[in-house]
Amino acid sequence: DIQMTQSPSTLSASVGDRVTITCRASQSISTWLAWYQQKPGTAPKLLIYKASSLESGVPTRFSGSGSGTEFTLTISSLQPDDFATYYCQEYNNYSVTFGQGTKLEIK
Amino acid sequence: QVQLQESGPGLVKPSQTLSLICTVSGGSISSGSYYWSWIRQPAGKRLEWIGRIYSSGTTHYSPSLRSRLTISVDTSKNQFSLKLSSVTAADTAVYYCARDLFADNGGFDSWGQGTLVTVSS
Numbered sequence: 466d467i468q469m470t471q472s473p474s475t476l477s478a479s480v481g482d483r484v485t486i487t488c489r490a491s492q493s494i495s496t497w498l499a500w501y502q503q504k505p506g507t508a509p510k511l512l513i514y515k516a517s518s519l520e521s522g523v524p525t526r527f528s529g530s531g532s533g534t535e536f537t538l539t540i541s542s543l544q545p546d547d548f549a550t551y552y553c554q555e556y557n558n559y560s561v562t563f564g565q566g567t568k569l570e571i572k
Numbered sequence: 573q574v575q576l577q578e579s580g581p582g583l584v585k586p587s588q589t590l591s592l593i594c595t596v597s598g599g600s601i602s603s604g605s606y607y608w609s610w611i612r613q614p615a616g617k618r619l620e621w622i623g624r625i626y627s628s629g630t631t632h633y634s635p636s637l638r639s640r641l642t643i644s645v646d647t648s649k650n651q652f653s654l655k656l657s658s659v660t661a662a663d664t665a666v667y668y669c670a671r672d673l674f675a676d677n678g679g680f681d682s683w684g685q686g687t688l689v690t691v692s693s
Contacts, residue, residue, distance in 0.1 A: 466635065499679035508668055508683035509619065515677050552619060556678040559632040561609075561621035 467491050467555055471564035477572040482543045486567045488536045488553035497557045500529055500538045503566075504549045512551075513538065543569075574599040576669050576684035584663075584691050590656040594669030594684060601650045602627040607672035609680060610643065610654045612665040620665075624672045625652055632674075659691045 468491035478484050488498065496516035501509035511520045513529035516536055526541040540547055548571050553564040580592035594608070601608065610622040623633040625643045633641050642655040656663060666688050670680035 497678055501680075508670075508686055509680070510683075511679050511681045514673070514679040514681075518677065520679075520681065554619075554679065556674065560634060563619040563621070565618045 466560070467494065467557060467562050469553055469555055469562050469564040471551075471553055471567050473567060474565065475568045475570060477570045478543055479572045480543050480545060484540050484543060484569065486538045486551055486553075486569075488531075488538070488564050490534045490536075490555055490557075493533045494555045494557035496532050497555055498529075498531070498536050499554045499556065500527075501552045501554065502547075502549045503552065509552060574671060574682050576671065576682060578667060578669050578684045578687040580687060580689070582688055582690060584659055584689060585693050586660055586691055587658055590654070590659050590663060590689055590691070592654045592667055592669075592687065592689070594652050594654075596650045596652075596671075600647075601645065601652065602647050605675040607632075607674045608645070608652045609670050609672040609674075611668045611670055611680070612663075613668070613686075614662075614665040622654065622656075622667075624674060626675075661691050663689070664691045665689060 470489045472487050498516045500513040503509040517529045528539050550566045550568045575597045577595045584590045607624045609624040613619050623643045625631045625645050640657045645652040666686040668686045669684045671682040
């Protein structure tokens, strides 16, 4: 099984900050990686697919990069609506694995 | 805009079978190259993919759940379903159904609201 590890687990930041979340895969997954935003009590929302493609309707302050085993999600200028938990997800083969999540908190 | 809705019992006894249905509206479950997945999330924990199905009946299951899992599809009702046997407290979670872009760009682009299933006597 592929293991997905996110860092940090918790991130404190302020409105307007630029933040980066990292996701590492235990083996190469090419660019088969997605990022989600989840708010309490709601389903996850797809932000990024294929490592760097922005899902339709997602603000352009969100961006993704990386390939192989190391990936990043960057929010260029934090907005109040962005404080949530973020998950990465690999889909390299028939199975799927999620990272443990990064909780983005208001500083 | 496709919408998904989970339904089923919120309480299941240990050793029994958990059964959920996902009803798809706003589009046909048979259209395009979409797969349809089940995903769960225990309280405070990471998301766990359970398995997926295509309208033809082709399935892919999580290796850790395969021995207890059946996912099926009813295209006439635009529904797909989950059956997980021999449940324990470890199966307590919010269960989501989602549209799976496995055959395309990947990722899950539409989700149900989720339903809490508690395993307890």
